Structure formats: C-alpha cells, structure tokens
Amino acid sequence: MEKRPGLLPELIIPVGSIAFGIYYLSTVWELPFQAKVVGIYVAAAIAILSFILFIRFGREIWSGQKSWGIEGFFSDPVSEARRWSVLALTVGFIVLMPVLGFVVTIFAFVFSAVIVIGGVERIKAAAFTALGMTIVAFLVFIVLVKVRFPTNIIDQTLKGFFL
Amino acid sequence: MEQFSTILGLFSYSLTYWWVMIPAILLGNLVGAIPGFSAANTIIILLPLTLSVDVEVALIFMMALYSASQLGNGIPAILVNIPGTGGAAATTLDGYPMAQKGQAQRALVYCFVASIFGGLIGTMFVLALLPVLSQVGNYLHSVEMVVIILFGLTLIAVIAAADMIKGLLAGMLGLLIGAIGTDFIYSEPRATFGMLELYSGVPLVPALIGLFAISEVFVLIERGRVLKDEYMDVVVSSKLYDVWVLVKEALRSWFLMTWTALIGVIIGIIPGAGASIAAFVAYQQARTFSKTPELFGTGVPEGVAAPEAANNGVTSGTLVPLMAIGVPGGSTAAIMMVVLQYHGVTLGPRLFIDSPELAYGIFTAAFITYLLMIPLMFPMAQYMSRVTTVPAFFLVPMILAFTLLGAFVPRAYMFDMGLAVAFGLLGYLARKTGYHVTAILIGIILGPLMEQYLMRALRISRGDVGILFSSNLGNILWLFLIITLLLPVYKSWQARKKQKEAV
Incomplete structure (x- = not known):
C-alpha cells in the first residue's frame, strides 16, 4: 500500500506561529496603542491564515490525500x-x-x-x-x-x- | 559648460587612482560575499588606513570598496543560495535555481552585467541630475515610504503564488519576528523572551545566515552537491568564450536594467531606506511587467538582473544626500562622512563650490570602479561557477564555519551564532514543508521599516489613518501600487480569454 505524506510537520509552522502570536500579544497588551498596533494586526492575520490552513489540512485528511504522522518528512x-x-x-x-x-x-x-x-x-x-x-x-x-x-x-x- | 568640463576632467583624474581601486574592488568583492561583513564594517575596520592617507585616496578607496561589495553580495546568493546581505536576498530567487540547472556561469554573468550596468547608469544619472536629486528626500516622508515598502511587501504575495496561504503565513510570521524588540516611540520591549540581546530587535545577519545558509547546508547534505548530476558536463565544459556570448545576451535586457537601476537610485536617496527595499521592489516590478511572470522563481535571468541592477543603483543614490546636504543615506555613507569630516571636508552645498573635485569626484570614482570591474570580474565567472560542482562534504563544513563566524561579526555576541542556528532550523522546516523562506526574510527585513514609518505617520496625525492618503506624491504611489497589484490579474485574465478564443 502506498504511503500517504504525513501532515504533522506541516502543522509545526502554523501552530508555532499562533503560539508566538499569543506570546507576542501577552507582552504588548499593556502597552500604548501605537506600540502594539502592528503586533495585533499581524497576529490576527496569522490566526486567520492558520485557520484557513487547518480547514485545508482537515479536508486533505478527510479525502485520504494525507495522513496524520511524519511520513515523507525524513529522508534516508x-x-x-x-x-x-x-x-x-x-x-x-x-x-x-x-x-x-x-x-x-x-x-x-x-x-x-x-x-x-x-x-x-x-x-x-x-x-x-x-x-x-x-x-x-x-x-x-x-x-x-x-x-x-x-x-x-x-x-x-x-x-x-x-x- | 564649465561644470561639464570639470566632470570630464575628473573621470581621467579618477582613472589615475586605479592602483587604489583594484585592491579595493577585490577586497570589496570578498567582504560582500561573506555574510556578516559589509562595506560599512570593513571601512570601520580600515579607519586607521583611510584616516592616514590623502582625502582623495580615502574617498576613492571607500567608494570602490562599497561599489564592489554590492556586486560581491550576489555571488554566494547565486552559487550556494546564501545572500551576502539582505540586498541580495532577491537574487537567490532565480539565481540559485539557475545554478542548480547548470547555469551558474550564466547567472553570474547576468549578475555582473546588471551590477556594472546598474552602477554605471546610476552614477551617470546622479552626475547629470545631482541638484534635482538632492531635493528628492524632501518630498519622500513617512507616508510615501509606507507605500514604497508596501511595494516590497507585495513580493510576499508574488512569491506565495504557488501556495498563497502558506506563503502569506510565512510572510506574516516574518513580520511578527521583525516586530520583536523595543518599539520606536516608547522603547517598550516586545516579545524578547527576556533576552537583552533581542531588545534592539532581531539582528538581520543571523536571520539571513540561518534562513538561507544553515537551512541550505542541511538540504545539501542530502543532495550531495549544489548542481544536479545531469548538468555536471555543462558546467565542467564551460569556456571563457561563453562569457562573451552571455554578456551580449545579458545586454539585451538593457531596458530592464536601466529602469531597475533608477529605482535603486531613487530608493537609495531616501535616508534609512536601502538595497533590500530596492532589490525587492525591482524584482517585484520586473515580474509584474514580464511577458512570462509565471517563470519567475524557476530560474529566469531577468530575476537576477533586476535586483542586482537596483542594489548597485542604490550605491550612487545613497551618497546624494551625503554630498548635497550632509545627511548620510545609509550606514556606509555615514562612515564615509566621518572620514571626510576628519579630513576637514565640510559636506553640503558649499562643497560643490569649494571642492567640486570631491563633490563630483566620488561619483566619477564609482563610475571608473565599475569600468575596472569588467576585466576583473568576467573572467572569474567561469571558475566561480565550478563551486556548484564541489561535493557537500567539503562545501558544508566550510559554509557552516564561515557563516557562523559571520553571524558573530556585526555585534560580537555568541548569542547571534545560536540565533542563526535557530533560524536555520526554522528555515529547514519551512523548506521541507513548503513555506517560503524568502517570504519570512522579507517580513523580517521590511517589517521593522514598515512599522517605523507607519508609527511616525500615525504619530504626526495623532492616530488618523487618513494621513496615508494626504499627499499628492503618496496618492500617485498608491495608484501605482494598485496598478502593480491588478496588472498580473488583468494579464492572466487576458491570457485565459485568448486561450478560450483559440479553442
């Protein structure tokens, strides 16, 4: 049976970005508006883009194109x-x-x-x-x-x- | 007329300093090619030399070194996917795929032709229009800079064309990483993980080295060498005569090189802007107006020529405010100012009356330097391209050792070497999973600049976003930006329509 590429490695960057976004917001929350405005917008954009990616990944798993796991990430x-x-x-x-x-x-x-x-x-x-x-x-x-x-x-x- | 004959005389006068220019060109190429080094820190290191010689010699040496380092940046970007500075990051997008396909010599020739052509055009343009150009900085304020940087940021969307969501996410992550450190108005630390080394933001050199060099060597270990095996014969059998043929071929892109060099000059004039913005904007423009934009990123020579012409155009542009009004346009120009002031030279409008040989001489020296690069650089392209055939077991340790040492150089922190490795792991993960590393880097480079100018504009308007549409020049730039964004959509719609009609 042919091995399907694993999804887990592809999740690291979006999940890491969300975690970093949350950490970033926690450090700027108390600051004046001008010091945090860029962080807020960028973190929001990261959340939206990651959400879209998660939906896509979900569809790929559902349709059998990809599997949970790390297949295909490591070489020989x-x-x-x-x-x-x-x-x-x-x-x-x-x-x-x-x-x-x-x-x-x-x-x-x-x-x-x-x-x-x-x-x-x-x-x-x-x-x-x-x-x-x-x-x-x-x-x-x-x-x-x-x-x-x-x-x-x-x-x-x-x-x-x-x- | 008198001014014209003075400038003409300065060309021949500059040529008599060939003995200063040639070593400076060779040194400039070397420092340009090593990530972490730059013309600025090399001139600082060589201050004892430049302060002890005549002012003409010092000026010509610094100018030649600066111009050559801009050209040198592109060499490792093409051969091993490692840009010498942020300004050459856009060169990797097409230069490295060309090297992998056995076209390293072609990519290098395009890089040299574009750099030299861009440098010459930029210098002539500045010499002809110096009084006018010195006023450009007065019209470009925070609002206009926000739009110019947006031109560069739209490149993220261009790069992300293959997988838009992943590319945009990578760009946003880069922007957020670029926003680490104290903010520009209140100096409050943000997301520094409690590390003092990150208070001044994420240093660019370790990020560049990690994302490109370290992640690349991890890939190289698996692949064995840069060059794909099927192209081995092409590289090994290349001849010196091929260089001449390629030069003629590259010169056919003269319009693209002229136009992007002028973009470089204008962006270079703006204090604080630099080669990175110019190169990204030039690449984005070249792709937008190309007949085959879909091929960009797969190894097209125009993708090498545009950013290289632009970042060499910056060289002349950055010196315009220095010579004309005494305000340095960049870090290298600032160090040149220190040297000139030590020699008792007062910069500004009086300089053109009191010492025209210095005021114009710096540009004629740059012109002659670029001419001298022709016999010095082109014969080397054939041999440099052989780097792509070197096996990974030699190349990987050398690249790693040199780039890690390079990461240490700008700030002398061991922390920066560790940071480079951390970025290397991020870059490797991004490459393996389809998130574009260049998109991350664009965010890291342009993010802080964007924030800085946006904050200034909002500070002036007391938070009113309407200020972004308050200037005529700014609105014209917005219009260009919208055209630039809509043009590819229009072109692809037209192509689809033609295809349908053909069927």
Missing part, C-alpha cells in the same frame, strides 16, 4: 544521521568556542564535519580542509579584521606572530 537514514550529527557539531562549535578558543574549535569542527559527511576514508582530505579553513579564518577574522572572538593561549600566541 544515512542522510538523516549525517544531518543530525552536523547539527550536533554546530551546537558544539558554538558551546565550545568560549572554552577551546578560535583556532582549535574551527579545526575540530571542520575536521569532524568532513568525516561525518564524507566518511572516515577521507581523513587526509578532512585534515587538509580543516587546516586550510582554520588558516584562512584566522587570517581573515583575527589578523585582518580583528573581530573579538573568544580566544585562548593558542590564539594569543598565534596572534603574536602577526600583530
């Missing part, structure tokens, strides 16, 4: 595993940068991301890409543009060679 397991791993690495990149500093975090992130997506057999390519990326990022962001990224002793030492 390998791609999904890679995608979630890259997301975890991205979160790790942000959390760890204040601890590990600029250079180490970028190298570790790019190296692991290449391995996660390309496979362990690309370990050499991963190392070269990570090294190249780290050098370019360091030269552009730290040496040339002097952005105040979190740095540690390694970054400070490297900076000392250039500045």
